[in-house]
Amino acid sequence: MKIIDITGPIYEGMWDFGFENGQFKLRELNYEYNDEPYYHEGLDGMVGSTGTFLETGATYLGYEKSISVDKIPVEKLVNADAYVLQTPFDNLKERDDRKYISLEDIKGAEKDTIPKKAAIIVSTGYGQNWKKKDYMAKSPFFKKDAFDYLLDKEPFLIASDFAVWDNSVQPEGFLKRLYHSGVFVLVSCINLEKISKYKVTLTALPIKVLNVCMCPTRAVVIEQ
Numbered sequence: 001m002k003i004i005d006i007t008g009p010i011y012e013g014m015w016d017f018g019f020e021n022g023q024f025k026l027r028e029l030n031y032e033y034n035d036e037p038y039y040h041e042g043l044d045g046m047v048g049s050t051g052t053f054l055e056t057g058a059t060y061l062g063y064e065k066s067i068s069v070d071k072i073p074v075e076k077l078v079n080a081d082a083y084v085l086q087t088p089f090d091n092l093k094e095r096d097d098r099k100y101i102s103l104e105d106i107k108g109a110e111k112d113t114i115p116k117k118a119a120i121i122v123s124t125g126y127g128q129n130w131k132k133k134d135y136m137a138k139s140p141f142f143k144k145d146a147f148d149y150l151l152d153k154e155p156f157l158i159a160s161d162f163a164v165w166d167n168s169v170q171p172e173g174f175l176k177r178l179y180h181s182g183v184f185v186l187v188s189c190i191n192l193e194k195i196s197k198y199k200v201t202l203t204a205l206p207i208k209v210l211n212v213c214m215c216p217t218r219a220v221v222i223e224q
Contacts, residue, residue, distance in 0.1 A: 002223040006189040008130050010051040015135040022047040048214035054186050054206045058213035060179035069206050069215045072184065076156060082119035082202040084195050085109035089124040092140060096169040099140040106146045111198045119157040119202050120150055123192030127161035130190055139164040144172040151181055159186035186219060197223045
């Protein structure tokens, strides 16, 4: 058995999604107890999309038409069947100064039929750029036909090692379908290029914060 931690580290000065007061900072909260020093930290500026996070359609639909992350049954998130599509970053074509994943890339990485209600993990190796300042700006994106192809498989979750799934210059326009589909999103991951098998199991456990549409998550892949 091989366990691969696919969770990106959180640290001061890392990239973020640009929310006001959403820049992570680690603050000392040291204290004394019975005249002995103890250490403690404040996690300032941690937002729902800090680091690796799990997201539901409530981001777009609101909580009357979708569920919050804490309401996802935990059994769905532990040892879930997952299929890994390896689409190496250097092989991807480019548009608007960003690499993109095409339908051809997805089909080329699909080694066998992906059953419904499985997790699909799209790996490019881009997670190796986690500590670069332009991590967000240079994130790959999906072409619409490629992402529609993934959604047609009716997965319960799609994960990737890049943060921005659509083209911000010329939008592909698949996000509304994604959020209406009920498919959960797990981004951004690292170490996906280290996965050698096509079928694996995925465990992705978000912090149990009530009534949020996205939440920082610890995620691992297990190869048997």
